[in-house]
Amino acid sequence: MGIFERKGREKAERRSLIMGCAKKLILEYGVEKVSMEDIAKQAELSKGTLYLYFSGKDELFSEICEESAARFSEYVQSRLEGGISGLEALKRYWLSYLEMYGESEDLFILFNMRQFLAPADSFISLEENAGTASYVFYHLIKKMIEQGISEGTFEKDIESGLVVKTIIALFSQAVENAAKLPRAARKSALIIDELKTVFQIMLRGIARVEIDRSCLVLPDLSTFNKNKD
Numbered sequence: 132m133g134i135f136e137r138k139g140r141e142k143a144e145r146r147s148l149i150m151g152c153a154k155k156l157i158l159e160y161g162v163e164k165v166s167m168e169d170i171a172k173q174a175e176l177s178k179g180t181l182y183l184y185f186s187g188k189d190e191l192f193s194e195i196c197e198e199s200a201a202r203f204s205e206y207v208q209s210r211l212e213g214g215i216s217g218l219e220a221l222k223r224y225w226l227s228y229l230e231m232y233g234e235s236e237d238l239f240i241l242f243n244m245r246q247f248l249a250p251a252d253s254f255i256s257l258e259e260n261a262g263t264a265s266y267v268f269y270h271l272i273k274k275m276i277e278q279g280i281s282e283g284t285f286e287k288d289i290e291s292g293l294v295v296k297t298i299i300a301l302f303s304q305a306v307e308n309a310a311k312l313p314r315a316a317r318k319s320a321l322i323i324d325e326l327k328t329v330f331q332i333m334l335r336g337i338a339r340v341e342i343d344r345s346c347l348v349l350p351d352l353s354t355f356n357k358n359k360d
Contacts (some may be wrong), residue, residue: 146184149174150195154240162192199241203231204267217279218334218346224275225330225349229323269295276337285337294337301329327351 152173156165167188171181185191207227211220231237272295279285309322327349334347 142184145176149176149181149184150191150198153191154195154237157240167191196241199237200267203227204271206231207271216282216284217275217277218282218284220275220278221272221334222349224272225327228326229350232323268299272298279337283339284342286339289337294333298330298333301333302326305329324351 149170153165153170156169156173160169165188167181167185168178170191171178174181185194207224210223210227215223269292273291276285276289276291276294280287280289280291305322305325309325331347331349334349335344338344338347
């Protein structure tokens, strides 16, 4: 390995270390109470070195959010092989969500950072922020719903963009409520069940009356874990 390749790898590893330390501190103390100095100490770096990698909390937290979103998006896309229906795509989206966040606390970390970065985000302009994680999520789910409309699974007169914004807003509210609890009281299974309920209500609300309601049921966390064994 050449000197440039080695230096590039070392830089990537240090950035990953910094982001990991930031997530650990946020989970323990909350995003508002974590400073760049705290992160530098946790990473055993000088504050000056930390600023060589990130200009401030906004840039650091934004990169953590975008990296996580990119990994999730790639994972979902890998499960959406050709030939599946829009409804099946939405179910696989949910399964991917369980696989990545069902038993971790990353969801709370990412939500806290997103709220810190955009506290007044009302999801009104999701379709306009090209290149961001929110934009990718918005259009991914919107495409699945529109496919379901064209296939006759969902009502043809629904506004797909509005449905997606409502889903994201309700998901965010559920996570926000859980994030306010003491860390020991946060139960991943409980929040996942609440998100499942929200998702199913939305599916039932947009599905045509002729559709078998049993087809709109999402797997719960216990079923998912049983299938993994």
